[in-house]
Amino acid sequence: MPNDTDITLTHVTKSYPLGKSRIPIFQDLTMTIPEGDFLAIMGPSGSGKSTILNLIGGIDTVDEGQVAVGHTVLTGMSDAALTQWRAAHIGFVFQFYNLMPMLSAAENVELPLLLTPLSARARQERVRTILDIVGLSERAGHLPSELSGGQQQRVGIARAVAADPKILLCDEPTGDLDRTSADEILDLLQLLNRKLGKTIVMVTHDDSSCRVAKRTLHLDKGKFIQREEELMVCR
Template identity: 65%
Template sequence: MSALFQLQNVGKTYQRGKESVRIFAQLDLAIPEGDFVAIMGPSGSGKSTLLNLLGGIDRVSSGSLRFREEPLDTYSESRMTQWRAANVGFIFQSYNLMPMLSAAQNVELPLLLTGLNRRQREQNVKIALDVVGLGERARHYPREMSGGQQQRVAIARALVADPALLLCDEPTGDLDRQTADEILGVLRLLNREHGKTIVMVTHDPAAAAYAKRTLHLDKGVFVQREAEHV
């Protein structure tokens, strides 16, 4: 299985005034095509920083970050923006839906930056909502939906441009156990039946169990042997 992402000797440092704060020193990670990996670790361990690097929101300070052998660390800002729009879907703990827009209109938002015509956008939106089981709720507004349904809309929005990678930051953090399991089931379906590569940050061992493997991050390094799931 070929690597979708390859991080080699990645370092990341932030400047806080005159102080230099190191998040990673020499981080190595390979993410194969079709992987579903959960990243766990205490607050401040670097989990969100790792997602930001993978999503092209942040840049490495040193080392190499490659996507299908392409060196992302050499991209210009404009090229990185284009790459991110074409290849990455983001799912967060907060659903970040626009309250004045319907489910379909929320899902369509990423497509407004593409060259697709209206008919093509509508077709993509319909497919994305059907995949998450909300085809019949396309005209409903966020206020008319439960938290779980709103998160499904957020997943559909992340999917609508058919990205290679889904990055999930505590996607079930605000949901009860039953609803969380339903959302995690959708993510597992996307991975197993639609071939989506997923990287999910979570504090919840029950959520991590839905992934193919779990990595534990602490103080900017991976610790203990990774757990493989069936």
């Protein structure tokens, strides 16, 4: 029996249309990400890394095969059902933060909480706590444009975990940051995984990501390949 947040992709085939033809991304991809895992997926651009995140997050659909999280089979679910499920179970972290530019840091973090039954007071309390965890209590009232890249990404992570999802999907979270900021973000993600038990799937080009990840998989042309030499470095 799978745990509640075990992620399973079974015989997944996915392609994208290009003109009249279709570009294949995966053929018969099968993988499992157990609950509590911190998986880094690396690979060249166009290898399908982000597509895996999109499939797990229910924002893209498979051509064939099945995606399931715990006992929930995402394949075939309606948009409305997926939206509801995503709000409760998934937190997304984007490369370019994707914060609402006219909302303050606190308001950005509060956004996903607006979909929960929490009262305004409880929401604000939760926002304060999360901003404290990511070290941005002092910047709660600042607009994204008034924050550095690293700070914006910390707001992005705070927003992703605000509704307390079990799974975090991170699409190149350090891709737009300098080394110091990137390391801070990786440490924060590691903290969320180790201390709070979040399952994290992170797509990255950053070789040092494997420092914090429990597993690193390399994807190339729709297939996972093992690169022992890099795994050795990480160890």
